[in-house]
Each structure stands twice: as structure tokens, then as C-alpha cells.
Amino acid sequence: METPATPAQPDPHPAVEVGLSAAIVSMADGSPRVLIAPRRAGEPDGLPLGPFDPLHHRTFEMGLRSFVGEQTGLSLGYVEQLYTFGDRGRHRAHADEAPHVVSVGYLALTRPEPDENETISATGSRWRPFYHYLPWEDWREGRPSVIDATILPALRRFSPQPNPGRARAGSWTERLTLAFGNGTTGWDEERALDRYEMLYEAGLVEEAARDGRAMPQSIEPLGAPMRFDHRRILATAIARLRAKLKYRPVVFELLEPEFTLGQLQRTAEAIAGRPVHKQNFRRFVETTGLVEPTGGVSAATGGRPAALFRFRPEVTRERPSPGIRFGRG
Incomplete structure (x- = not known):
């Protein structure tokens, strides 16, 4: 007598997929720009991203170069792995049972090519200014007015709640001084990620509201939002590139x-x-x-x-x- 098949038991471990995201930086007319992936109407901007396919991609970097070429027609030059981004909520909506996506972020640098804009435009991709998304980071014309008019007053009013799972070194006031400087410490351009994370934690960027944090309605929008946690990935890329500029000749990859x-x-x-x-x-x-x-x-x-x-x-x-x-x- 044939034994009845045992009913399949639900997997107690949620499914996880590995994705690859790329902050691709280039220069045009003396200004840095980042490549934005094709998007549907109504969606916020996002970085090029794609799944890692271990059957066809021997390494993460090979997978990244492959899907970027397919999505944008762009051949990447310098590529460097940044960080693994896997925070809960980054690719999931409430009550969504789809696999959670852990993304490996990359920084890529490329020189402009003569027919680049036409090729990229044909794929639905486009270049956007670096500082369109993080305007408080651009001090080339002096200290951005949004820092003193909007950001610092809002951050000083914020009282973070204790979160043992996301412990930070130093008090909120100390973090604020390190990230934005004061009369003695000055501005450290390499702390771009610290600044974005403080704005997110305080609910001052649209991504925080989308992820379930309350965003005050009394402040002006702080830069353009991006899909998922792509603005955090971009801030990570900017911080890494600024630091690397000082000890590696990466600037020549953009010239x-x-x-x-x-x-x-x-x-x-x-x-x-x-x-x-x-x-x-x-x-x-x-x-x-x-x-x-x-x-x-x-x-x-x-x-x-x-x-x-x-x-x-x-x-x-x-x-x-x-x-x-x-x-x-």
C-alpha cells in the first residue's frame, strides 16, 4: 500500500533573493551625474538594479556589468563593491509575502562617450545631477541655505527613541555635530551617509514616510526621493568616492x-x-x-x-x- 505523501510544511525561513544595485557616476559640463534606470510613470527615480543569477554569473560584478549593459547599453569602467543593503522594508510592502531582496550595492565610474546620451535615452535610462537627490551636499557655491533654514532646526527638534537593534555611538547632539559640523569642527564631506541616515531617522525625507515613519508636513522637500533605499545607496557611493579621491587616483576615471x-x-x-x-x-x-x-x-x-x-x-x-x-x- 502506497504511503500518502506528507503535506509540505511551510518554510520557517523567509525567502531571500540577492539583487545588485549600481550608483553609476559620470561627469558632464563640470557637474557629476548619476544614471537613473528606466521607470514606469508615477514611480520615483531609481538606480539600475537586477537579480544575481548564479547559473549565468560567476561573480556579482559580472552579473552587474551584464544587466547594466542590457538595461542601459552602457559599458562600465571602474567598478567597486560598496555594501550589502538588507534592511527590512527596502523592497517589501506591508503584508507582502514575496521574497525579501538583499541588494549588493556598487559604485561605478564611466567616462562620457560621444553617442552615450542617444544610446541611454533609447533604453529609457537618463542621467540626473548628483545633487538633485542630496542638495545639502553641494557646497561649491557656499553653504547651502537649506541646512540652516530647514535641516538643522528640524534635527534639533527631533528626539530619537531608544532602539537597541540600531544602536549608535554618541548622543544625538554629538552625531549632529559630527555630521553637520559647528563653529569648531567644520564640515566633513565624507560624512554624506551619516547625514542622510540622520535625516531618515528623523523622518525628514520622503523615504521615511514611505517606510512607515511620520514625516513632518511643515518642511520643504529635501531633495528628490528615490525607489526603495536607493538614495541611501547613492549617499554611500558619494561618501566612498569622496574618501577614495584622497588616496587613489579615481578622479581620472571620470576624465x-x-x-x-x-x-x-x-x-x-x-x-x-x-x-x-x-x-x-x-x-x-x-x-x-x-x-x-x-x-x-x-x-x-x-x-x-x-x-x-x-x-x-x-x-x-x-x-x-x-x-x-x-x-x-
């Missing part, structure tokens, strides 16, 4: 092979989000052997022709930290 010192300076300023002292910057770049003259000149500067330079790859063997360090402008 043409030949460039003027003015173009190099504007690119560094755009990524750091703040101005630099022109003479000190050029003296540092020239004396540390980061670049060498090509012998050519560019007439596209609008004034006198400017000398063209190129990156010296030998500098990575000559110096332990061949990045760009500069004083404040």
Missing part, C-alpha cells in the same frame, strides 16, 4: 585621457562638493607627479589655450596614496 588642469580641478570640486584653492591645488598636482604634460593645448577653455595633461600611471608605484589632497577654498 578624458587628455585634460586641462582646470578640468581636473572642476571634477575634483564637483565630487568633493566644495571649492578648492586654485594655486594650491595646481601646485600639489604638478609637484606630486600625478600628471604630465602631453605637449598639446586645448582651445575650448573660452580664453587663452590651456595646456593638456594626462595621468601618470607610474605614480601608483611611486607613492603609497596617490590621491588628490587639497586645502579648503
Whole structure:
């Protein structure tokens, strides 16, 4: 007699899928921009993302490069893994039983190509300014007014509730000082992620309201929202890129092979989000052997022709930290 099949028992462990998300950064007219994936009408902007397929992708990076090429027609250059983002709620609606998605975030840098905009536009992707999503991070024209007018008063009014599962070092006031500075500590551009997370924790960005936190209605919108936790991934990418700028020659991944010192300076300023002292910057770049003259000149500067330079790859063997360090402008 055949034994009846035992009814399938529900899996006590919720299903988890691995996704890949990419903050792809490029430059245009001296301003940083990030690639936004195709979206349906009414959806917020989002980064390119796709599932990791272990049957076809030997590594996460190979999977990332594959789906980015399929979605956008873009061939990535420099790629670096950022972090694994798996907070509950990032891809799930209330009472949704679909698998939870854990996303491995990446930073990717690419140089503009002549037909790039046409190719990307045909796929429904588009480039958007970096600081469209995190406007308080752009200090190139001075301290953004939104910090003192809106952000700091709202953060000072907020009283965080104890959360043992999300413990933070230091008090809220100490975190606020470290993230936004004061009369003695100053602004640290590398704390971009800390600032976004404080705004989220205080319910001051739209993503917090979408995830079930109350957002005060009395403040103006703080930058454009993004899908899921993509603005957090973007803030992580900005923080990593700003830090890396100082000890690795990643800035040259965003420039043409030949460039003027003015173009190099504007690119560094755009990524750091703040101005630099022109003479000190050029003296540092020239004396540390980061670049060498090509012998050519560019007439596209609008004034006198400017000398063209190129990156010296030998500098990575000559110096332990061949990045760009500069004083404040």
C-alpha cells in the first residue's frame, strides 16, 4: 500500500533573493551625474538594479556589468563593491509575502562617450545631477541655505527613541555635530551617509514616510526621493568616492585621457562638493607627479589655450596614496 505523501510544511525561513544595485557616476559640463534606470510613470527615480543569477554569473560584478549593459547599453569602467543593503522594508510592502531582496550595492565610474546620451535615452535610462537627490551636499557655491533654514532646526527638534537593534555611538547632539559640523569642527564631506541616515531617522525625507515613519508636513522637500533605499545607496557611493579621491587616483576615471588642469580641478570640486584653492591645488598636482604634460593645448577653455595633461600611471608605484589632497577654498 502506497504511503500518502506528507503535506509540505511551510518554510520557517523567509525567502531571500540577492539583487545588485549600481550608483553609476559620470561627469558632464563640470557637474557629476548619476544614471537613473528606466521607470514606469508615477514611480520615483531609481538606480539600475537586477537579480544575481548564479547559473549565468560567476561573480556579482559580472552579473552587474551584464544587466547594466542590457538595461542601459552602457559599458562600465571602474567598478567597486560598496555594501550589502538588507534592511527590512527596502523592497517589501506591508503584508507582502514575496521574497525579501538583499541588494549588493556598487559604485561605478564611466567616462562620457560621444553617442552615450542617444544610446541611454533609447533604453529609457537618463542621467540626473548628483545633487538633485542630496542638495545639502553641494557646497561649491557656499553653504547651502537649506541646512540652516530647514535641516538643522528640524534635527534639533527631533528626539530619537531608544532602539537597541540600531544602536549608535554618541548622543544625538554629538552625531549632529559630527555630521553637520559647528563653529569648531567644520564640515566633513565624507560624512554624506551619516547625514542622510540622520535625516531618515528623523523622518525628514520622503523615504521615511514611505517606510512607515511620520514625516513632518511643515518642511520643504529635501531633495528628490528615490525607489526603495536607493538614495541611501547613492549617499554611500558619494561618501566612498569622496574618501577614495584622497588616496587613489579615481578622479581620472571620470576624465578624458587628455585634460586641462582646470578640468581636473572642476571634477575634483564637483565630487568633493566644495571649492578648492586654485594655486594650491595646481601646485600639489604638478609637484606630486600625478600628471604630465602631453605637449598639446586645448582651445575650448573660452580664453587663452590651456595646456593638456594626462595621468601618470607610474605614480601608483611611486607613492603609497596617490590621491588628490587639497586645502579648503
